[in-house]
Amino acid sequence: MILSALLTSVAINLGLCFLFFTLYSILRKQPGNITVYASRLVAEGKVKEGGEFNLERLLPTAGWVRKAWEPSEEEFLSNSGLDAFVFMRIFIFSLKVFTFGGIIGMFVLLPINYLGSQLKDNSDFQHKSLDIFTIANVNNGSNRLWIHFSAAYVFTGVVCYLLYYEYGYISSKRISCFYSSEPQPHQFTILVRGIPVPRGSTCSDAVEHFFREYHPSTYLSHSVVRRSSKLQNLINDADKLYRRLTHLKSKNYAPQRHKRDGFLGIVGPKVDIVDHYERRLGNIEDNVRIEQSSVAAKEVPAAFVSFKTRFGAAIAVHIQEGVNPTEWITEQAPEPHDVYWPLFTVSFIRRWISKLVVFVACVSLTVLFLIPVAIVQGLTHLDQLETWFPFLKSILRLSVVSQIVTGYLPSLILQMFLSFIPPVMVMLSSLQGYISWSLIQKSACTKVLLFYIWNIFFANALSGSALYRMNIFLEPKEIPRVLAEAVPSQASFFIAYVVTTGWTTIASELFQLTKLAFNFMKRIFRRNGDDFDPPSIPYHSEIPRIRLFALFGVTYFILAPLILPFLLVYFCLGYIIYRNQLLKVYVPKYETGGGYWPTVHNSTILSLVLMHVIAIGIFGLKKLPLASALTVPLPILTLLFNEYCQKRFFPLFKNYPAECLIKKDRADDEHNMPEFYDKLANAYIDPALTPINYSERTDSRTLPLLHGSEA
């Protein structure tokens, strides 16, 4: 890639971003779009739909930037929760890292690279290849490479210091959030699995007996989990019907009230649709009641056990309960609406096996992903298309069409396949036996991150033939050399990737094109106006993407520092846009207490080590073996630093220490605990088992969010 091409690309993408921002600042003021651009505020009742028309609405303004910027960290934390706060810290941390890296890179490394003469590029400045700004242009064996060497050490040191500071800062926030929280059911409750039920007894009795025996002073109550998937389906049906009914009634939209009863509402006798729905709802309700009474017998050997104190629950979680370690397995319960009910039925050994299967599936998906993509891309060759669709021949021969087809179709296919990855990973994680949605999402986040690193970074760095080159990982000695040969030559690709994909994804995150279109369609066809469900931020697809860009920055820091300014723009835009979205659009549904930070920390360490490995290879290729050898301690020191951080901070992210738990328990006296205990006893009853009575409610318009597990 030459310099002028890069500048053109930057100009185009800046233009695109500007266009998105302008459109956003106009569209967000249109009342019809309020559920897209301020869904959280709507859900919280702070903004109402509708409003007067005035001219100011059609003018683009940047007031939203100020509003997103204004709240202090404390306000943002109390407003959006610790997870969102940690998410924003990722941007702040990345900005700090790449500001420092950018200064070193642009003012020290870049001039050195440019002054080299290895590549002998005699074209004028505009047509110079971007490669002359990379380390490839420094002369072999040149002593100037020692500056790159020192930069690697200094940069690693600064990043590690920032990592340490950030880990400490976030863990202190985590503790202080815990101190300031109200008593919450999940703090007092544990999940027990693998309950050995004696013959002739019920699971409920076994739990009651065990905990009364061994935790008499702290045990409060329990609720046994029941096999309720069939019931869940019935209730979902009833739910859907009920929503439709409420909608119909509220609109009182006469022409739609009568419909034919048969296939697709086209054949069959005409019926009053409301009556018809009400009858069907009644039927389902009867079924639900019958099923509910029978499900009580379908006990699963798992139960939520609540304690009187947090410390009591912690004791039961931390000490192996029964003699057989595969029985009475305890873990801290998630928030009640965060529980993932379907997979409670399986036994210890089946959970263990499904974990293995998921692991294998995940690795295969990650490693082999590019094969089907390549095959499908292969099908889009022009001649192939022409043989398949002969009637398109004349169109495909047009040069514009052929350019689009050959140029965009393959990358479109790749993007399409990639967009399936986060949901697929969530699906795989949900099979792993996690007990809550937040844990599933957290595990999917790691999976997606590794997937991206392999299929975007490595696949492109190793020139698309990652699979073919995979065998280098069976010869560990060769890794630095192969990476050092492949990675720097792809610098211009990744710079372009940051400018195109990076900037546009951030801008479209603000603009929410698909949701806007969906909302527009919905308004035209005026269907189910009421089932508005404010979205929560999909951490498992956002964090990996952001960390991937940070990985580019860290690995290319000494190779091609030109990437850094573009990354800085990316993180600046990201900071303000995500702050806006978290304040206005995304609702915090469940809270992991900053549980994503360790993932971010580890991914940063991984990128540092990757940078070191490439540096070792590069110094070797550049005929400076001493620098290569002296770089070897750097990854070792970085890994030791990581090890220390794991010991120093990670325990706080797994569990709260005794000191906090006991202090918090003592502070409970201020609250009305008997009332809370009453609530606690019923908090973990499967939502499918709560009595339903739609028929009596069909007139009211209030529609509570019935099931937390429908996200």
Next chain:
Amino acid sequence: MILSALLTSVAINLGLCFLFFTLYSILRKQPGNITVYASRLVAEGKVKEGGEFNLERLLPTAGWVRKAWEPSEEEFLSNSGLDAFVFMRIFIFSLKVFTFGGIIGMFVLLPINYLGSQLKDNSDFQHKSLDIFTIANVNNGSNRLWIHFSAAYVFTGVVCYLLYYEYGYISSKRISCFYSSEPQPHQFTILVRGIPVPRGSTCSDAVEHFFREYHPSTYLSHSVVRRSSKLQNLINDADKLYRRLTHLKSKNYAPQRHKRDGFLGIVGPKVDIVDHYERRLGNIEDNVRIEQSSVAAKEVPAAFVSFKTRFGAAIAVHIQEGVNPTEWITEQAPEPHDVYWPLFTVSFIRRWISKLVVFVACVSLTVLFLIPVAIVQGLTHLDQLETWFPFLKSILRLSVVSQIVTGYLPSLILQMFLSFIPPVMVMLSSLQGYISWSLIQKSACTKVLLFYIWNIFFANALSGSALYRMNIFLEPKEIPRVLAEAVPSQASFFIAYVVTTGWTTIASELFQLTKLAFNFMKRIFRRNGDDFDPPSIPYHSEIPRIRLFALFGVTYFILAPLILPFLLVYFCLGYIIYRNQLLKVYVPKYETGGGYWPTVHNSTILSLVLMHVIAIGIFGLKKLPLASALTVPLPILTLLFNEYCQKRFFPLFKNYPAECLIKKDRADDEHNMPEFYDKLANAYIDPALTPINYSERTDSRTLPLLHGSEA
């Protein structure tokens, strides 16, 4: 090696063993040897030194075999403790494995190997090479290899079943031993390290305040650790002096009572030696008292904290106490006399660094061990010796001498170097920050085992040039091929190794040559007759040796089944001899509660996987790629089995479950707990800090074992 040579070697070593047994059965009856052959019984006062002379004493009898055989498992367990019991289970387990393996090997695999014709050995039976009994003799591509393939699967299945059974059996014994134990201080006590001492306060106050605050209902008492190494040295001096004094007084041996005061007792004025010693003892005692009063101020931020219940202690151990995970680090306390005092002073970060340093030292020692050995062995070449010691020239030229020097000296040097390994590993482990001797020994056990596997198995299998070939471990794909080429060809070496080294070490374990010689010398010179210290079994050198032989058996099971009968003899001898030694010679000093079994389990899994890897390589070399590919699942399944066992049984070896702790706490009501609590409060006071008063005791003959930490 040819068959007749093997038979000769077997005959010679059987003869040697028989000789050892005969000598043992005579010598053990001599009263002077009683401290060698029945030291435990002497220490327990069950046998007295001295006795009448009679003829029966000079006749070899095998009564000791019957006596060692007689006690049932239960009796043995209650007599020698769980660790000794587990040690004997190693033999029982190995006997089961190799009986099964031996039957398959000798009656199925050996005939098949012998019937092959790959090696074309036409010599008569006596001169046939042992190689024709190995898999090397099976024709390439022969379908008979499928029998070896099936044998690998069946053998692995049986070994895994036995492992599972044994792990379960030993863990149930561990629990039942816990239930039947008396209340012991270490069950109620934890060690706390990294105590943050506020300015202006003492460590003792900080501990008191913290545990009164957060564990008010269970906290009992604490004792802060003090920096006492100087004091310890003084006390050791006093101890030595006191022993000598008591000895002198008891003998009332007038001629020795006067000695010159000066250099080596040769010059200077004559003094009454008893008076002189008493004066010196008095001086040291004064110093000790002064030091003891000053040491009280030298607090180390570590303390033993005792609780009223075992469950209370477990809670404090399992839940992170303070907000900073590097402070208030808790772990279960060892038995009071098992505490390793010297290393309490160091901080969290220094302990962590020293762990890393020890790790690096250990790996380097293991990997590089053979270099100095080879160098020293190189010095023993005849011409080298002749240039160094010209005066020996005429002697070295004698053919007998030269044969001995060149034949035995190198292996003698290797053995000498090897004998330093267990103490060196103990030394390294003690630097790792373990808090008790038993933990140090357990960690050293693993280190020695890995050392042996590398330096005896791999170094010999890869024909002595292990270091040169080490780079195969950087190319994982090549490992099966290289091992499959190297390992089978060394079969005859390892068979000879079992017969020579194996059988003789077992026989000399019974005969205790060095101790016998030492005892003989002592009796001649009649010195310090009283400081008799019964030995405890050095698990860290015995278990690795036994497991090494088991590793030979498992890896050579399909390659050269001829090794199995010799191993069976080894384990049979070992069973009866170690049972005898544990009942009569070794005193159980500290109890890990069967903590060595996981090491044994893991080493068995390691040998199985090693066998599989070699099998994969062998089937490849033998031109049966299908069998090679079908063997690949075997190591994976074995590792999964291991993973399951770790989940199913290992937690029981780390900690006791809540159920056991609480049941045991409730059963305490039968005991006099207030009295026990009083004892508990003083149990963990550094032995160096207990008041001493030798001067008043010098007349009594009773000599208590003062310090548990002197082993």
